[in-house]
Amino acid sequence: MFYPSGKPFARWWWFACEIRRGDITAQLEWAQANGFGGVEIAWIYPPRGERPWRRLYPDITPEDEARRAKAAPWLSSEWTEDVVFAKAEAIRLGLGCDFTFGTLWPFGDSQVAIEDASRQFVVDGSGTAVFPLQEIDQSWEMPLKGRVIDHLNRDAFARYAARITAALRPALAGPPSAFFCESWEVRSETLWTEGFEQDFMDRYGYDIRPYLPVLWAPGSDPDTRHDYLALLSDRIIAHFYQPFADHARAVGAFSRAQVAGAPVDMLHAYSLIDVPETEAMLFEPAFSRIVASAAALGGRTEVSCEAFTCIYGFPRWVPDTHQFREEVGDLKLVADALLAHGVNQFFWHGMPFTPDGTSLDFHFYASVHLGRNEGALSGSAKGLNAYLERVCPLMKRGRPYSDVAVWLPLEDGRMELDYPPERQIPGASHPYELRYVQAPEELAGHQPLYVSNALLRGVPVVDGTLTVGDAVFQALYVDVKYLAIEGLETIVRLAQDGLPVILKQVPLQPGRAKSPRYAALIAQLRRLGIHGDFRQTVPWQPLVRAADGQRLPDHWARVLAPNDILVFFAHPHAQDLAIPMEHGRAARCPAAERSVLLSPDGVRQHKVRLPFAPNQSLLVRVRPSGVEFVEIVYAPTA
Known part of the structure; x- marks a missing residue:
């Protein structure tokens, strides 16, 4: 296992600004004191203050420019020195330290050559095929724009990976770190690369190019779209996800990745990754079953989650995202829903790098807010982390049922x-x-x-x-x-x-x-x-069956030994969670009771009463000889 303690990590947003050593130490000490097992450093754009997040530039203020000017140049020796110091401090404090494999998302930067850049197949007004590049306009390098790498070309990935790894290699000393790949976020409707048309012709026997301009138009041919997406899937897996996982292992790191959103066979792609990762709530908890399935099929023990993203809705999509006013009980409800769909390692989304003496303008727009004496979670994250540290290692034991x-x-x-x-x-x-x-x-x-x-x-x-x-x-x-x-x-x-x-x-x-x-x-x-x-x-009995005519609570089971099974039951109030989640939903989570029949061997059954206290889930161990409850009580406080 890569995260044996089960302690949650925090995504640590490093804004493009001066990264002071004292601030690194202070924030890592805060993370340790609040029950985090480590951090994942994610390099993003300069602090944006309270302005709309997509209007940071050219709306730059003198204060913004002064902050940005103090940022170490991307992948420079100064940049590497800051990362090495952070990793060393994490080791000193007993924390893990992972690295996003680039700046913002998707992979790419200003140094990606034109021939290595992602492109689209587009026909202009004259009927000529053109291939516009995909750019990254918000990153550590702002206002300089970057190019997204070509995910259909393993050589493009190799050249990109060599540069990123050269800058990160000194920070790979000590306990292994993950190289992390964020969710897809690449425009994929007409994704293209050199040689794609010949590969398509060889497989399907026709030229895809005349169909691409209308592939996603209403009334377009679904069979043609299927053929395009099927080949695209194979190319992305062979030229990106497999090389990414192989490269991480080859340099002494390991891979953690979100495949969510990619136009691929997600089971195949996720199964290649050392730690496959889902996210919530932009992907609802039930989606995690796909990720957990891939982990099982690939022989992976851990299923991680970028947790609590946009829990109350996406900015500009809802009138109030309740940022800085998140309720820890709501977060527990989401965590329990994820545990009941196979997740067993959490990454809080997230903790902004906050220089001492600054205000809340150092924050990330789409996440809950973690930080020293800032926001509603500054005093309540520790309790939830202790709960997850208790439950997650248990849900990594054995194999999934x-x-x-x-x-x-x-x-x-x-x-x-x-x-x-x-x-x-x-x-x-x-x-x-x-x-x-x-x-x-x-x-x-x-x-x-x-x-x-x-x-x-x-x-x-x-x-x-x-x-x-x-x-x-x-x-x-x-x-x-x-x-x-x-x-x-x-x-x-x-x-x-x-x-x-x-x-x-x-x-x-x-x-x-x-x-x-x-x-x-x-x-x-x-x-x-x-x-x-x-x-x-299938005439045999399921592992869990309702004995009271009510809907079964969401649950996840691990086989510890033959006919020896651990089952996590999420509170029924955690079912069917969807974005945007109601603020304060957990406070209205009542006591509930369910009665189930548990059959560890498909023959003998144990009738078990499940008494759910408000916002409490249950962990049960079932064997042919009987049933026992495992203590996991945690009562969230504001």
């Missing part, structure tokens, strides 16, 4: 155009992001994990069981409208080899090239007796 694999609807997301307006939030519009995928209701209590074809190819079925990484499945549940032929071939093979398969609907083949073999494969499944009746196919 699951007996049913669920096919992730990747192709469904690629075939759809846009989310309806009511489901769109800042930065989210396309269904390929899978933001709102929910586990099937009839699988409640089985703790299903998602799978995709990339992670099942060649995996054998042994005695009716499919083992992938740390995940162990006795059945496969498929309920998708569209399914690529390669996935259908895998499902047929698994069924032939003895894995019980539930097919809820007959899928269609996506993409422009339709194979005559597709119908034959569907017929083969029918001959094998595959159907959609889940209970007939």
